[in-house]
Amino acid sequence: MKGGIIAYEGGKAVGDEAFGIEYFVSGDFSDVFRMSYAMEEGLQQLYLLLAEMCEEREVKHLLERLAKFEEGHKAKMKALFPDDLTGEQVSADSLEGGFNRQQILNHFQDRKVTSDDVIQLGMMLETQAFDLYSRLAAKADTDETKEFFLFMVREEKQHLKFLSDEYDKVLGR
Amino acid sequence: MNWRNLFASDVNMSPADVKIFMAEHKPEEYQLLDVRQPKEYEKEHLPGAQLIPVKELMNRLDELDPTKPTFVY
Numbered sequence: 001m002k003g004g005i006i007a008y009e010g011g012k013a014v015g016d017e018a019f020g021i022e023y024f025v026s027g028d029f030s031d032v033f034r035m036s037y038a039m040e041e042g043l044q045q046l047y048l049l050l051a052e053m054c055e056e057r058e059v060k061h062l063l064e065r066l067a068k069f070e071e072g073h074k075a076k077m078k079a080l081f082p083d084d085l086t087g088e089q090v091s092a093d094s095l096e097g098g099f100n101r102q103q104i105l106n107h108f109q110d111r112k113v114t115s116d117d118v119i120q121l122g123m124m125l126e127t128q129a130f131d132l133y134s135r136l137a138a139k140a141d142t143d144e145t146k147e148f149f150l151f152m153v154r155e156e157k158q159h160l161k162f163l164s165d166e167y168d169k170v171l172g173r
Numbered sequence: 174m175n176w177r178n179l180f181a182s183d184v185n186m187s188p189a190d191v192k193i194f195m196a197e198h199k200p201e202e203y204q205l206l207d208v209r210q211p212k213e214y215e216k217e218h219l220p221g222a223q224l225i226p227v228k229e230l231m232n233r234l235d236e237l238d239p240t241k242p243t244f245v246y
Contacts, residue, residue, distance in 0.1 A: 131221055135221075137201075157200060
């Protein structure tokens with residue numbers, strides 16, 4: 001690629017090759033599925049909590065739409081893998097990509113949340129999630145797990161497209 | 174497979190063209206290969222890129238799929 005990464009204008013991920021992988025060490029498909037589901041849940045809750053903190057109607061609406069997007073994603077996961085949500089529930093404190101929800105809430109505690117903040121936060125989390133699931137797919141032990149992670153990668157790509165379109169709208173205002 | 178012909182049909186694509194290619198293809202249809210050092214990868218990398226530092230490339234070619242388009246940076 002001409003110019004290398006410096007010339008690339010687009011979302012970039014951070015962290016070493018193992019970043020976030022610690023959440024998926026078990027290797028058991030059911031555990032892997034439940035952890036991914038909990039991360040989606042964690043992100044949905046984050047968007048809803050930020051929407052509660054937010055006074056601007058437009059930003060609140062955007063956050064609610066993003067939360068709905070995660071709800072749709074969870075429904076799709078449940079429909080595709082109906083037998084894998086049984087067993088002990090996983091904490092939803094960890095978000096897609098391996099970030100911690102409380103850290104992000106703390107960041108926004110004493111400041112006004114803008115559309116720009118929301119889109120950039122969403123893009124950062126979805127980019128990290130895309131990267132994490134890609135790394136997990138490459139390391140997957142079984143075809144079932146690999147296919148699941150590739151499904152998640154495709155989903156994150158769709159989320160990124162949605163956010164990128166929203167960003168274009170914000171820039172075009 | 175030989176490292177000399179792994180990227181036999183190499184083309185130096187612009188980042189904008191790479192971005193378009195990625196938008197038009199499923200992530201599993203291509204490979205992104207980061208040949209920099211681990212510290213550089215850690216600081217920032219293209220989402221989904223596989224890290225194989227250039228000095229390790231010859232010994233780790235079996236980790237790549239020679240049938241897929243591969244974007245190297």
